[in-house]
Amino acid sequence: MAAMNESQGKVSLVSINLQVLSTGQRGRVFTQTSELTDMDIGALASELERRFVEEDDKARLVLLQKALALPEVTVQTYPGETSPAELHAYVRAAGVSDTPIFACVLATTAVVEHLLAQRPHIVFETASFQEIGDQASPSAIVAGIGAWARRVWPRTTMPKIKLSEWPELELQILVPQTRIQLSSAPMREAPPALTLSDYPDVEELHGP
Amino acid sequence: MVTLPQLQTSCPTQLKCAWSEHGRKHFPHRGLKKLHTRHQPAKYLPGTTPAQIRAIETATVSSSALPAVEASARTEYVRPTDQVLGWDEGEEATVSFAECSGGAAAGRTFHGRPMASSNHKLRGTHGRDE
Numbered sequence: 130m131a132a133m134n135e136s137q138g139k140v141s142l143v144s145i146n147l148q149v150l151s152t153g154q155r156g157r158v159f160t161q162t163s164e165l166t167d168m169d170i171g172a173l174a175s176e177l178e179r180r181f182v183e184e185d186d187k188a189r190l191v192l193l194q195k196a197l198a199l200p201e202v203t204v205q206t207y208p209g210e211t212s213p214a215e216l217h218a219y220v221r222a223a224g225v226s227d228t229p230i231f232a233c234v235l236a237t238t239a240v241v242e243h244l245l246a247q248r249p250h251i252v253f254e255t256a257s258f259q260e261i262g263d264q265a266s267p268s269a270i271v272a273g274i275g276a277w278a279r280r281v282w283p284r285t286t287m288p289k290i291k292l293s294e295w296p297e298l299e300l301q302i303l304v305p306q307t308r309i310q311l312s313s314a315p316m317r318e319a320p321p322a323l324t325l326s327d328y329p330d331v332e333e334l335h336g337p
Numbered sequence: 338m339v340t341l342p343q344l345q346t347s348c349p350t351q352l353k354c355a356w357s358e359h360g361r362k363h364f365p366h367r368g369l370k371k372l373h374t375r376h377q378p379a380k381y382l383p384g385t386t387p388a389q390i391r392a393i394e395t396a397t398v399s400s401s402a403l404p405a406v407e408a409s410a411r412t413e414y415v416r417p418t419d420q421v422l423g424w425d426e427g428e429e430a431t432v433s434f435a436e437c438s439g440g441a442a443a444g445r446t447f448h449g450r451p452m453a454s455s456n457h458k459l460r461g462t463h464g465r466d467e
Contacts, residue, residue: 176439184458189376207366211387217366219373228375228427234360248355249444257378258360 142242144260145170149178155280156181156254159241164250173251182256190256190281192230196222197278201289204274205229208265213239216265218274221293233259235273256281267292350399352445354437356391359448363423364390371424379425379450393422394449397435411438415452415459423451432459 143165144157158173182190196202203221208214215236219229234257236244241260244252254260259280261273271290278285358364365383374380381390397416414435421429434456435449452459 185377185379192376207368209361209364209366210383211361211364215361215364215366217369217373226376228372230376231373231378234362236360240361244358244360247357249439249446251444252360255360257362 142238142245145173147174147177149181150174151178152181153283154181154256155283157260158254159245159252159260161245161250177253177255180253180255186256189230192222192225193220193232194282194285196220196225196230197282197285197288199225199288201291203291203293204232204270205293206235206270213237213243214265215240216261216270218270231257232274233257233277235259235261235265235270235277237261237265238263254280352437354398354439354445354447356395357446357448358387363448363450365423369424371427371429374424375427377426379423379430379452381423381451382421385423390449393433394435394447397433397449398437398447411436413437413458414449417454425451425453425456428453428455430454430456432456434458 141161141163142159143162144159146155146157148155156177158177160168199222205219205221206216207219208216215234218232218235220232221229236258238260241252252258259273259277261269271292274290275287278287362378363380364387365381365385369380369383397414400416401414414437416433418431418433421431422433423430430451430453432452432454433449434452435447437445437447439445
């Protein structure tokens with residue numbers, strides 16, 4: 130099963146919705162329009178099925194399913210160390226594990242585009258990877274975790290997700306636009322922006 | 338007379354496989370601690386850059402000369418090192434593990450991860466061609 134979307138304003142990025150027929154799990158395949166020629170959707174679906182759950186994921190996915198059966202879970206996210214930064218999401222579920230359980234990598238569109246720049250120019254949305262759109266905002270993260278859970282466990286009923294607050298450092302890295310504070314009141318006793326008091330104005334700079 | 342398979346170069350060299358970040362699943366993140374790897378996936382140590390990860394994994398897939406590899410096969414490489422590369426199942430990982438796989442649909446790529454010497458995958462997987 131496949132459906133295709135082309136992101137608005139970014140015509141080079143294409144996502145193909147696929148389903149793992151044996152399990153009902155779903156995932157997107159991201160690629161570029163230039164790669165669509167000769168692309169075999171059936172072969173892509175087979176590749177997604179092969180990659181969807183890796184051997185090392187199986188035991189953890191059992192724990193995650195138990196965690197998601199709880200009424201509420203806490204999700205912690207940590208930004209990666211490279212730019213554009215991905216988020217590494219962990220589920221905290223008391224009674225299931227006393228240590229965080231890795232859920233998936235949450236990737237903004239910028240991260241997907243970065244990965245697509247490398248050969249073979251195809252990115253698979255697996256049980257360990259979830260695209261979350263353009264912004265890594267708290268609402269996008271919660272929505273991304275919900276989308277990830279519904280893809281991996283199609284019949285699951287989502288618990289309430291509590292997003293653990295990010296440390297200040299992470300907030301600055303991921304959503305710098307929220308750090309800009311515009312004040313409507315005039316600034317008082319602010320230090321001068323320039324140390325010289327007699328600097329030329331625009332007309333003087335341009336000359337006669 | 339027994340004919341032994343002729344050893345060639347590694348499969349990335351034979352099949353021109355590209356290195357993959359593998360969705361950054363094994364990349365370090367800010368605030369990473371050993372306990373984050375208790376249930377997998379393994380992660381490289383904080384501060385390990387993508388260039389360093391690529392160099393580690395490229396060295397690993399270049400460490401074994403294999404018989405001719407079929408394009409559809411998955412090939413695993415194991416390279417013990419003398420340093421801690423990351424954490425795996427909550428333990429220090431000194432082994433570099435890499436896998437080369439893929440095919441016509443998505444291109445053939447290799448990626449890797451740090452692996453603890455106690456990891457069950459290390460039982461008889463050296464340079465295995467499946």
